[in-house]
Amino acid sequence: MGWYRAGTVAVTNGSTAVIGTGTAFIANARVGDGFRGPDGAWYEINNIASDTALSIATNYLGPSLGSGIYAVMPVQGYNKDSADQLRAATKVIATIPETKQDKNNNLTALSSLVGAADRLPYFTGAGALSLAVITNKARALLARSDIAGMQAELALVPATSLTDRTAGRLLIPGWLGLGDALPITPGQDYNTLTQPGEYFYGSGTAPTNAPIVPAHLISVKGRGLYPYQEVRPIYGNALWQRSAKVAxxxxxxxxxxxxxxxxxxxxxxxxxxSDAGGVISSAVVSGFRVEKFANGTMCVTGKVALASQAANSFGYQTLTLPVTFLNTANMMPGLTCNAQSTGDSYGVVFQRAASTSSILYAVRNGATAQAFEINVSVRGTWK
Incomplete structure (x- = not known):
């Protein structure tokens, strides 16, 4: 390694300071190297502060000089190039962050994989990885940043309406009543409602060919060729069902x-x-038993007392019923009587519906004045 002589130096008698001009001490001098001053004497370098400042171990003996020639001679007994490289490497190592990842099993497993086109590493366990195939379609899907784009990439198109049944379409809230029943068209004819789904009627123009008029749900089920329908009221526990006769x-x-x-x-x-969906009811109304049936039949039964009737008398009586029948034409009274004393009587000899809520009848007594108990039975319709 040659001596270093670039630039000039300023020295002061009795001082250890050496100030350089046009010098590069850091890269070209080392502590312990020899410094030959402008006075021709040799001194030991004991500190290098910068490219333009160093100090010598003993005071400068020569006269003070503002600009003089000098020389630095390596005397350390090592290869200066190697030392420079080691110092440079040391500086680089010193700049490495303390947070740099240490060696671990995951990194070791990753480094053991042999990379190839269209492959993606994935964990198969702790500290174990393998490669999976990732296709062009998969990469295109991962590149999408929004839901609509992902759906388009997969050719998944949402249904365009609540009744869209195109193959491959994505279902939407309310589709065919999914999650929320579809309102039916005002005046909907249920004979034409064959699309499977859940539907709702609340108010407005009532549907036709429906089993009830109040607000209700209607479910259309089965295959489109052979649908069947179920109707239940919104407020009630009834249920009606019917099916198609033909495809x-x-x-x-x-x-x-x-x-x-x-x-x-x-x-x-x-x-x-009174209750949509009711099948049979039986209740006591004003002392009479009233029974109603879903087919429209209504029966009223009970007993009433007839005050004492004169011997051999014949009198008309009016019996008021606790309910009203649909009409008198379908009312069939079947009254009988029980004599309360001798049993000598001709019984009920006349009876007919005087109105939809009353019966006109007559009892003919025998030879003894007595009271009677009338057995009431009236059959008719409520619808």
């Missing part, structure tokens, strides 16, 4: 079976006249 039924009444109510523990005893 692809039309609005024609002949294409459909009639509505049939389900008999359940809820509607078995509900009043069919």
């Amino acid at each position: 692809n039924p039309t609005a024609a009444a002949a294409d459909w079976n009639g509505w049939v109510p389900y008999v359940t523990g809820f509607n078995m005893t509900n009043d069919p006249q």
Whole structure:
């Protein structure tokens, strides 16, 4: 390694300071190297402060000089190039962050994989990785940043309406009543409602060919060729069902079976006249037993007392019923009587419906004045 002589130096008698001009001491001098001053004497370098400042171990002996020639001679007994490289490497190592990842099993497993096109590393366990195939389609999907783009990449198109049944479409909230029943069209003819789904009628123009008028849900089930329908009221526990008689039924009444109510523990005893879906009801009203049936039949039974009637008399009486029948034409009274004393009587000799809520009848007594008990039985319809 040659001596270093670039630039000039300023020295002061009795001082250890050496100030350089145009010098590069850091890269070209080492502590312990020899410094030959402008006075020709040799001194030991004991500190290098910068490229333009160093100090010598003993005071400068020569006269003070503002600009003089000098020389630095390596005397350390080592290869200066190697030392410079080691120092440079040391500086680099010193700049490495303390947070640099240490060696671990995961990194070791990753480094053991042999990379290839269209491969993606994945963990198979702790400290164990393998490669999976990632296709162009998968990369394109991962590149999408929004839901609509991902759906388009997968050719998944949302249904365009609540009744869109195009193959491959994504379902949307409310589709065919999914999660929320579809409102039916005002005046909907249920004979033409064959699209499977859940529907709702609340108010407005009532549907036609429906088993009830109050607000209700209607479910259309089965395959489109052979649908069947179920109707239940919003407020109540009744249920009606009917099915198509033919494939692809039309609005024609002949294409459909009639509505049939389900008999359940809820509607078995509900009043069919006042409670939609009721099948059979029986109640005591003003002392009479009133029974109603879903087919419209109504029966009234009971007993009334007839005050003492003169011997051999014949008198008309009016019996007021606790309910009203649909009409008098279908009312069939069946009154009988029990004589309370001798039993000598001709019984009820006349009876007819005087109105939809009363019966006109006559009892003919025998030879003894006595009271009577009238056995009431009236059959008719409420609808």
